Amino acid sequence: MRSNNKNTLLKVVILGDGGVGKSCLMNRFVSNQFDEHSFHTIGVEFLNKDIEIDGETYTLQIWDTAGQERFKTLRTPFYRGSDICMLTYAIDDKSSFKNIQMWKSEFLHYADIKENSQFPFIVVGNKSDVTADEREVPQLEMETWCNENSITSCIETSAKNASNVQEAFKMAVQYWLRLESRADKIDPIINDTVDLRKKHSEHRSSCCVSSGDE
Numbered sequence: 001m002r003s004n005n006k007n008t009l010l011k012v013v014i015l016g017d018g019g020v021g022k023s024c025l026m027n028r029f030v031s032n033q034f035d036e037h038s039f040h041t042i043g044v045e046f047l048n049k050d051i052e053i054d055g056e057t058y059t060l061q062i063w064d065t066a067g068q069e070r071f072k073t074l075r076t077p078f079y080r081g082s083d084i085c086m087l088t089y090a091i092d093d094k095s096s097f098k099n100i101q102m103w104k105s106e107f108l109h110y111a112d113i114k115e116n117s118q119f120p121f122i123v124v125g126n127k128s129d130v131t132a133d134e135r136e137v138p139q140l141e142m143e144t145w146c147n148e149n150s151i152t153s154c155i156e157t158s159a160k161n162a163s164n165v166q167e168a169f170k171m172a173v174q175y176w177l178r179l180e181s182r183a184d185k186i187d188p189i190i191n192d193t194v195d196l197r198k199k200h201s202e203h204r205s206s207c208c209v210s211s212g213d214e
């Protein structure tokens with residue numbers, strides 16, 4: 001295990017189609033703010049935020065990526081070294097749900113993770129505040145897809161009204177912990193070779209590319 005009462009740094013990458021609310025989810029989680037007129041992300045940007053689970057502190061380094069296809073070459077180099085991947089869609093946008101399979105494949109390829117290995121993916125259906133008439137993806141459909149893809153963590157969120165946002169990140173870390181403790185039992189030596197324990201303050205970190213107006 002990487003915890004042992006020390007602050008554990010986890011890299012979380014948020015993927016999904018442009019406009020599903022990735023930046024808003026990150027900003028709601030980190031700053032408890034929501035921007036009704038959020039601009040498209042160009043490339044990637046990240047923020048750090050501490051989260052406490054069972055008395056242990058985890059620093060999440062959250063990477064918000066650009067969902068638009070034209071920014072693919074800017075975002076994919078940042079997938080390597082991720083500990084958790086959030087596959088995000090909007091519940092009022094069926095095509096964004098259909099595309100999470102593509103996002104999963106893109107992540108596995110560029111993060112260089114074997115297709116059949118267990119990785120902590122969490123599926124997030126955002127914009128749960130929309131009306132029943134606007135909903136295009138029933139919750140059951142998400143749960144079925146997750147079952148078929150051996151993903152045990154899925155949740156509907158609203159960055160707008162803050163529903164389940166903290167829970168989504170907490171659930172992701174708990175999933176990571178479950179897989180990590182299983183891996184430690186199988187191969188404790190290999191898992192101790194990479195020490196990601198670092199102390200971080202909560203701050204916005206600049207990266208190669210920032211948000212901008214499209």
Ligand SMILES: Nc1nc2c(ncn2[C@@H]2O[C@H](COP(=O)(O)OP(=O)(O)OP(=O)(O)O)[C@@H](O)[C@H]2O)c(=O)[nH]1
Nearest residue numbers: 018019020021022023024036038041067158159160
């Ligand atoms: N109703 C509703 N709208 C939301 C929610 N989250 C985000 N939005 C809106 O959806 C739009 C896109 O949000 P972003 O966070 O910029 O989407 P993104 O996925 O980061 O988009 P890209 O940067 O292009 O990949 C903005 O107008 C937001 O205000 C939500 O939970 N509910």
